[in-house]
Amino acid sequence: MTATVTVDNVAAARPVSVPRGYRFELVKLVSQWRIRLLVLACWIAPALFVAAVSRQSTLPSDTLFGRWMHATGWAGPLVMLGFAGTWALPLLTSVVAGDVFACEDRLGTWRHLLVAVRSPRRIFVAKALASLTVILLLVAGLACSSTAGGVVAVGDQPLVGLDGHLLAPADAAVKVLLAWVCVLAPTLALAGIGLLGSVTLGRSPMGLLLPALVALAMQLAQMMPLPAAVRLALPSYAFIAWNGLFTSPAQLGPLLIGIVVSLLWAVTATVLAYVLFVRRDFTNLTYDGAGRRAVTAGVLPLAGLVAVTVGVVATTTGATGSGIEQDKVQRSLATAFAHLYRLQTQQLNRPAVTETQLKATATCDKGSVRVAAEGPGNDWRCVVSWHLPGVEATGRAIYQLDVTPDGRFMADGDGPKEVNGYFLVRTPAGDAPNPLWQFDGNVELLAASKG
Template identity: 75%
Template sequence: MTTLIAEDIVARPVSVRRAYRFELVKLVSQWRVRLLVLACWIAPGLFVAGVSEQSTLPSDTLFGRWMHATGWAGPLVILGFAGTWALPLLTSVVAGDVFAVEDRLGTWRHLLVAVRSPRRIFVAKVLAGLTVILVLVAGLACSSAVGGLASVGNQPLVGLDGHLLAPSDAAGRVLLAWTAALAPALALAAIGLLGSVALGRSPTGLLLPPVVALGTQVAQMLPLPVAVRLALPGYAFVSWNGLFTSPAQLTPLLIGVAVSLVWAVLATVLAFLLFLRRDFTNLAYDGAGRRGLTVGLLPLAGLTALSVAVIAVAVPSTGIQRDKVQRSLATAFAHLYRMQTDQLHRPAVTEAQLRASAACTKSDGQAAQEGPGNDWRCVVTWHLPGAAVAGTAIYQLDIGSDGRFVADGDGPKEVNGYFLVRTETGDAPNPLWQFDGDVDLLDTTSKG
């Protein structure tokens, strides 16, 4: 009888489901998390709707100049902002403090007694943090889409090469872009988990996701080799642009997503190993010290070096070269010229009839004709059926290190000299005055 009673009272670990529910309730009960959820589900929609009604648009942001034309531009403007600022901060608040808060409050002993399994505690905390992050990202995407569609409407979207995306196609690509952005967000969240475990009660863990995000953003602005650029965990925050060209530039996007997911898995595993090795009986525990540096930082540095080597060998790249700039500019111009033709109710013309081409020089031919910079000058030439003389237009290009460029019209005034064109229904934005484009950094472009 004594043996049976002893067996009946043996403590068993709490199930992962119950522990997950407990951790999720703890997270959602925090006022700052509730405020973030509310802000993510309301603020983007109000912002997009408000900006879409203004006379001045954020034309310096990708797709910002099209916020008057279609509701699908708003979610992409918000995505650009989220990848730069919002998502690093959100992952910091949620994942960067999920373990450290127990150290500051001294509640590890109570949690261990309640759950009776460090492994299940770790899994429950990770799943709870992941759930909240997914809710926050979904709020940003859904709110901005609803705000844009409600204020502007379900209109076609102009892609980065000037071609027109039907509303259904635009909706699918916007969804894919936000889905792809989840990968680097998860990588930042995993880095936050690692910092929260390794640094103990120190609030420094909260700073790791924003610091890593800022570092990768600075690196993307530098003239780094393409392999290094693709090997950084935040590249998917940039490479979603390739979804809005025809054909879609899928290879950089897939590489960026894969690298981010590998970072997320490795950082989470490292956090798990550190968590299992910590001494929960030490009330003065203040981080893993040198072991945190060895187990946490060095493997991630090794992963970066390995990623650079693999990408450099497996993916051929040429970066930004003159012939690719000329092709991208001529393609975008031809598509947008047809749009302007429709606006002005001129006789329809096809890209094949236009035979648009571009001749570009960098630094007036005094420097290497490749690489980023705001010193590209291009002359676009096209032909109209029945016209004896070819048309020409001048553009000044500012090309970023990631391949995105802004083409600014410099005449003639009848084509690209003014921001507005006069149509039968009133003044409308001139699509040829200033537009965005994208140069594929790789040698090959996936068809999609």
């Protein structure tokens, strides 16, 4: 006699939930020795670097806010932010996001992962969230460590902004935090490009290098005399636009455009990576990247996004040419000079004077009447004029300006020596160079700003 057993309730195999997949992928990432070293370096090295540089007799004056590292601890995290936007963040996104999918191709573990999770969509979401978590941890380490190093080594003194006005320690702390938060947008754009490269290029090492190469290409583009609309339409400009937070009123227009453009890049690249990943044939053991689809589904959409954003930025902002014009340079220089003149007056214990009383103005050209006074260059020559209360004579000072394509300028005093020459003044933090000798400023590329 044969007995037949019928099972009515067979438990169906269900995909692993996203939270469980996320925890699994996060553990896999953190267990890698190179990720652990990066986390350790990002949370320790910036503090040591900022503290060491702040104690040196020679400061990185060619770096934005580098000349103020002796005066305040809030300059250190901004110097580190400039370095991070140029080198550290592109490399970190390459190591994390650029390898999160490619490592499975190199190890040949896709079939095991699919059997365990049972959903390519959930695998993608879990890996993307895990890489994002690690990247945020690395960025937080850079910000916190550099801030701690600067404040501990130098102190919590006021910070001189890019238009010469003094920021109280509390205001400086808030704006330093905002600056680091703002660069998360372009970092996410590079992370999206890393995910796209990791999906499309498979085990090829080019997927790992793609975010760094794209960032390098965009940095080279920012150094070229491109139209302002093109410059603003690249996500790399958001690594620079945080400078506008340190003027009064804040130059928020370019910063907001840079953040929006970066987020569009992040979303577009991530969606493209998702579409290519869920359409992949995981039964093909010889898969070595998406091949032609990497161009048609990766490069072309991003190139089209650049074209669209350039057109939108040019239409909505009216940005034409380089954005660096004579009246903007004159206005920025005169404003910075007036603020720093007042600072110098306080340091030299002279009678107080206000910016309104000074009525500072600037007249600038590019060394010859035959050359149009516009665009970047190191041949800008300016004469600043001002008035002191009770003095009939008009004061004048000469400056040589080096204006970069992104709008930053460095003013170098060229006389008279008693006003903008090199000499030391006593400050609460110790002896420091004359604040009117050399200083940095910022020219907004757009026509107007709403602070």
